[in-house]
Each structure stands twice: as C-alpha cells, then as structure tokens.
Amino acid sequence: MSDLRAPEHQVAGHRAAPNKLGPLVDGAGLFYKPLQALDRGEQELAFYTAFSAHPDVPPRIRDTFFPRFHGTRLLPTAASPGESHPHLVLDDLLDGLAAPSVTDIKIGACTWPPRAPEPYVTKCLAKDRGSTSVLLGFRVSGVMVSDASGAVWRPDRSELKGTDIPGVRRMLRRYVSSAGGDGGGEDCALAAAVYGGEGGVLAQLRELKAWFEVQTLFHFYSASVLLSYDANAVTAPGGAPRVKLVDFAHVVESEGVIDHNFLGGLCSLIKFIDDIVSSEKAPPVQV
C-alpha cells in the first residue's frame, strides 16, 4: 500500500492533488480510480460489474480492448486525510512501458446519453460543438509523446481544447514521430510500426469496429480509446501498441440498437489514421 502514487503518464481526466481525488497506481500493474461524484462513480462501477460478467461479450473483446476489473477497494486519500474513498481496481494500462507515448481520444460526435438531464446535455453539446467532436466524430482529450532519448512532448489542456481538424491531424502525426521533445517534428517515423501492420492500431481498431457493428448491449457515450506504446519497444517483438477503451461513467444500456454514435466516430478515426499511414507510404508531399 505504501507504493501507491499518482500515475506519471496520465493524459486526461481528474488528477490527484493535495485537495483533489485522482487515480493511483501501485507500480505492480494495478490502477485505482476513485469513484466519481454525482452518481458517475456508481454508474461506472455498475458498468464494470455488468460488463465483466455479461455472457454476450466475447472474451476476446473483453480481454483485448478493456481494462480488467478487479472489484473495488477503500483507500485513504490525500484529498481528505483520515477518510477513505471507494476506488475501482483496474489493470494499469501503461504498466511496463518504459517510454510511454499515450493518447486519449474521446469517441462520438455526441457525448451525452439521450436521456441525460437537460443541464448536462446543454453542457456536453456546447463542448461537442466547440471541439472537433461534431465535425470529426472524435476529439483528442490528451496526448504525450516520449522518445527513446527520454524527451517528452505534452501539450497542455488549453492547447488541446482549441484544436481544429488540421490540429488533430498534426497531433496524430506527431504521436508517431520520433522526436518527443518540444522541438519535435512530424517525421512519422513510427507510423508503420504503431498504426500499421498486423498487430498495429488500425488492425486492432478494425477488430473493435466489427464488434460495434453487431453489439446491442451498451452505448458508450463519452468513452475514450486510449492508445499507448513504448517508443523503446514498439518495433520489437511483443512491443505491439495497446488499444483500450476507458471511462464508462456515461455508458447506458442499449434498446436493441447498435451504438451508431460510437461506431461512426470509430470509423472516422480509422479513416483518419489510415490516411496518415497512406500518406507516409506515398512520396513525401507538403501537408
């Protein structure tokens, strides 16, 4: 327990601080996510509980694309000394990555569940229209790029918020470029290794897409795809990039209908990334 600490490589979501709850990791493969306020924590817990045991979820989908759920745990928090708070215990998705490059991509043109309370719909709709969500079907909620030398590029949230479509393209190019520091460019040196190939991001996203074309269990409003890889290992055997879904506080049960909102955004992301890989195969052009 003494090893619990705030994760170094969190790119989106609430962060732990002396007066704020935030996730913790134990350095041994587990991630502790405090249950959120306003019933969101309860909803996320309900999702993990239902999803983990659901007979209609293919084990391959659950194991490949979702963090494993290990129940809940009461933990003391820095936010309220002397008190404890329930946490979801999940796999630490970045465990074992020495030089992690991570991006959190919130999927869907619409991030509000249709039956959500009106003020919440209004707030989300404004964010969806003010970001690339409505235009692109997704938005980048966080990104950090490490390179083999240890240099890191990590734009702050205000920079991400104002990003337009060309800005998202630059970010997803930079995410697979070799120079991680602030002076880094867009050489896309790792595009083929990270995005392309048999175990690459595109192949994994297409497998996920095939499930979303038929699954009528859940609608994943406001969930993200979290991409990660280790710049030191991605070109070696066993270093395949990871593709995981995270953030399920706004998942709702389906009514016999596919999650067309998530699926549309996922298809848009696939085409967007595919265009980056294709442009790198072609002779260099001015972008």
Next chain:
Amino acid sequence: MSDLRAPEHQVAGHRAAPNKLGPLVDGAGLFYKPLQALDRGEQELAFYTAFSAHPDVPPRIRDTFFPRFHGTRLLPTAASPGESHPHLVLDDLLDGLAAPSVTDIKIGACTWPPRAPEPYVTKCLAKDRGSTSVLLGFRVSGVMVSDASGAVWRPDRSELKGTDIPGVRRMLRRYVSSAGGDGGGEDCALAAAVYGGEGGVLAQLRELKAWFEVQTLFHFYSASVLLSYDANAVTAPGGAPRVKLVDFAHVVESEGVIDHNFLGGLCSLIKFIDDIVSSEKAPPVQV
C-alpha cells in the same frame, strides 16, 4: 407538358396543392422537384451539379444509389398562376412500379449541418431528440405499403412523428408484409425477397456503407434513404427492390473526414433490418 401531375405515391416532403409548391411527375420517368425556399433549393442544385460531375464519385455508386440529374426546368405552378418556378429534373424513382411500397428513412442521429445558423440547429435538434433519430440513428419519415390486391396502408404524419423504437420495428416489419390494407398485419411474407438475398435491400445498403467508410467528399445531413419495391414483381426476375438517396438541401462539403453521422445511422439501419430478416428465419417467436 400537359401530363404533369402530383405523384401519387409520395410519402414524405412537401406536397403540391392549390396554394403550395410540390413535386410533379410526367408519367414517362421524370420527377420535377421545385427548388425550395431559403437557399435550400440553390444548395440542392449545387449538390446535384457538383455530384454529377465529380471525378471521385464511382459511377457504380452514382448510378445505383442516386437519382439521375437532368438539369433544371422552369415550370408554371398551380401555387402562383401565371408565374413559373425552377425545378430540378430528376429520375422518377417510382417509375414503373404498379403496386409501389415505399418508405423514406431519414439517416443520421444529427440532421443539422455543424455550421448551420443557430435557430435552425435548435429546431433540428428538437426534432432529432423528439423522434428516434438520436436513439436509433435514423427515423421513418414516410411509409406506404401496397399489396398485390391493390390495398394500401399509409399511416399519416402525426402517427409517424410519435413513433418510438418498437414502432419503427413494427413499421419496417409491416413494410415487407403481404397485407397492405388498414387491417394488415406483420406476416413479413416478403422479408426475404425485399430485405434479403443477393439484390435485396441489405446487400445494397452494405454496398452503400462500404462507400461511406471511405468517401470524404460530402456530408449528407438530413438526407434520406428511399426504399421501394413493387409488390407484384419483387419475387420475379428484374423486380429487385430499389435503394436510393434523396433530399440533398443540407449536404455540405467534407473537410477530409468521412460522414460518420450518416455512416453510423446507416449501420444502425442495416443491423435493425438484418434482425428482422433473422427473426423471420428462426422459429416464430412473440415479438
């Protein structure tokens, strides 16, 4: 010219009336659609002009899924005697169908172009949330079912407006049922012939979907899929159901991004119809 008349089998959109503009047909294969007010007519004309000549639109897609565009024509109108009004000249999509069964399905959870004026966004959003669009990714804007005996079932617009997800399922089941009259049921006798099979609705929608997964030319906000077949001919050679896109007054150019909103809705429609076909293959169950 003397043969121009209001189409008998229009299921959605404005209808011609003594004081209202509406489409006309010539009975020889052409459909005349009056240019709409508020720049919508100009936008639809601009779309047809650009689309018809676009080198990146596969001819097979254009010929299979879109009405052919024959330019514009000034026609006198019953709405304003003595004046003439510009009309789009298009193929009459129901030409040659003796006992037409038709349904107009507006595709997309969102029917407003992202950069539309605020009052229009507000109006559309209310309709999208008040109908099945947000939940289902599409809504039924019109339906009529004819059977071989000449009986016709045609719910009025107020009935369509209040339809929920189970109501849409009933309509799409009834659309392929044999008894067209008001007493008609949901025997789904034509489900395999209309929806299934090699040239059926599902096969055609899947071909359309494959194009939407890659096309970054246009975003088809508020466009519809118009399904039609002839109850007398659908089981005979050459009687394949027709699948066409219509209503392009709110199409906008893409910004290098697929139309994830249309694609998501289309995938939802495919799964929804596929479930109807599958349930008819399985032993009968209570629906």
